[in-house]
Amino acid sequence: MTPPIRILHVDDEPADLEITRILMKREVKDEFDIVGVTSAEAALEKLESENFDIVIADYLMPPGIDGIELLEVLKKSEKFAHLPFILFTGKGKSGTPEECLEKGADRYITKGGASAEKQCHILVKAVKELVKGKKEA
Numbered sequence: 001m002t003p004p005i006r007i008l009h010v011d012d013e014p015a016d017l018e019i020t021r022i023l024m025k026r027e028v029k030d031e032f033d034i035v036g037v038t039s040a041e042a043a044l045e046k047l048e049s050e051n052f053d054i055v056i057a058d059y060l061m062p063p064g065i066d067g068i069e070l071l072e073v074l075k076k077s078e079k080f081a082h083l084p085f086i087l088f089t090g091k092g093k094s095g096t097p098e099e100c101l102e103k104g105a106d107r108y109i110t111k112g113g114a115s116a117e118k119q120c121h122i123l124v125k126a127v128k129e130l131v132k133g134k135k136e137a
Helices: 014-031 040-049 067-076 096-102 116-136
Strands: 005-010 032-037 054-057 085-089 107-110
Touching: 005 014, 005 040, 005 116, 014 032, 014 116, 032 040, 040 054, 040 067, 054 067, 054 116, 067 085, 067 096, 085 096, 085 116, 096 107, 107 116
Parallel strands: 005 032, 005 054, 054 085, 085 107
Antiparallel strands: none
């Protein structure tokens, strides 16, 4: 049996973390091990103490480091630059998708528009593509 894909999910809204975790786990069962934290600072601490296959982060996370700043910190780090990164957000400004992709994000997925189930299905598909693609490379 292959080990689960370890996901670090960063969102300042605990309810969003829980809803996303439930919907993703409903689709993939034990294929994912999802760890949620409510700040970029907590994410950096987790990354130092545990191994993850991918990071999913919200964009706006007051106060402190936002999702794009977290992306920049990780991409500048020799230890974490290889980690696939998905910005999963409902709030962004004009140009945010382009900015996050230019700074090294692998995907930009919006929370708005479709149902939560549909958004999480898109997220599950992206996680599998990015992590399995990286492991096969």
